[in-house]
Amino acid sequence: MFTGSIVALVTPMDNKGTVDRASLKKLIDYHVASGTVAIVSVGTTGESATLTHDEHIDVVLQTLELADGRIPVIAGTGANATAEAISLTHCFADTGIVGCLTVTPYYNKPTQEGLYQHFKAIAESTALPQILYNVPSRTGCDLLPPTIVRLAKINNIVAVKEATGNLSRVGQIQQQVDDEDFILLSGDDVSGLDFMKLGGKGIISVTANVAAREMAQLCALAAQGNFAKAHRLHQHLMPLHQDLFVEANPIPVKWACKALGLLATDMLRLPMTPLSDAARPVVERALKSAGLL
Numbered sequence: 268m269f270t271g272s273i274v275a276l277v278t279p280m281d282n283k284g285t286v287d288r289a290s291l292k293k294l295i296d297y298h299v300a301s302g303t304v305a306i307v308s309v310g311t312t313g314e315s316a317t318l319t320h321d322e323h324i325d326v327v328l329q330t331l332e333l334a335d336g337r338i339p340v341i342a343g344t345g346a347n348a349t350a351e352a353i354s355l356t357h358c359f360a361d362t363g364i365v366g367c368l369t370v371t372p373y374y375n376k377p378t379q380e381g382l383y384q385h386f387k388a389i390a391e392s393t394a395l396p397q398i399l400y401n402v403p404s405r406t407g408c409d410l411l412p413p414t415i416v417r418l419a420k421i422n423n424i425v426a427v428k429e430a431t432g433n434l435s436r437v438g439q440i441q442q443q444v445d446d447e448d449f450i451l452l453s454g455d456d457v458s459g460l461d462f463m464k465l466g467g468k469g470i471i472s473v474t475a476n477v478a479a480r481e482m483a484q485l486c487a488l489a490a491q492g493n494f495a496k497a498h499r500l501h502q503h504l505m506p507l508h509q510d511l512f513v514e515a516n517p518i519p520v521k522w523a524c525k526a527l528g529l530l531a532t533d534m535l536r537l538p539m540t541p542l543s544d545a546a547r548p549v550v551e552r553a554l555k556s557a558g559l560l
Contacts, residue, residue: 476525
């Protein structure tokens with residue numbers, strides 16, 4: 268459940284900005300049918316930063332309910348205050364959630380020791396498997412390989428989502444982690460295949476929101492060692508990998524999901540706003556290049 272193509276799922280909203288349950292079910296059905304191995308609910312792409320605490324919990328639990336055991340659900344549980352992250356994690360105990368994706372604390376820029384103590388405190392407060400999430404371009408702090416190696420010694424810290432795009436991190440972590448079962452996941456679609464060539468086990472993907480079957484195939488080919496065929500598919504998807512970030516995620520991918528009929532609206536929570544008129548042709552061309560439109 269922590270390998271292969273894992274979708275960083277968008278949170279569908281209606282025109283009033285409330286969660287659109289019908290579209291959420293359509294998305295989940297799409298991923299079940301397409302071979303996505305797991306869903307991350309309310310991560311960055313799911314607008315975790317702008318949902319209220321109660322909404323955050325509700326979206327994860329609705330996703331779990333609608334998945335109905337057909338696909339594993341991972342809950343986004345990160346916060347920049349350790350106590351808040353622990354509280355959010357505890358909300359999902361004994362719910363059926365298979366694990367938690369916990370982003371590095373944002374804005375307050377802790378030291379590496381602070382990061383270690385933060386993740387250690389969360390992990391020791393729960394039995395749920397924990398996936399570390401490092402995305403310094405958004406959080407302003409970088410979880411460095413030596414700190415990841417220290418954290419990997421904690422029993423229920425089972426994986427890391429590395430979204431730096433820095434491929435040298437794969438080897439640095441692998442060479443020092445004692446636990447052979449510790450999983451490295453890419454959080455960057457552009458470099459995801461190269462990440463897997465170096466020993467990564469999958470991608471927590473934005474692209475999978477609109478190209479779920481293709482991303483599942485890509486990860487399966489990589490797992491089989493068929494990198495020649497995987498590379499051709501990866502290059503076919505490259506315009507999507509790049510142009511789904513023409514504006515801040517999840518602005519473009521929500522527009523793309525609407526264009527493909529997966530969402531009723533591309534509504535986002537302020538301060539995020541819908542895709543600009545200038546960027547729409549860029550995303551549309553990427554969808555057409557991938558054969559999706």
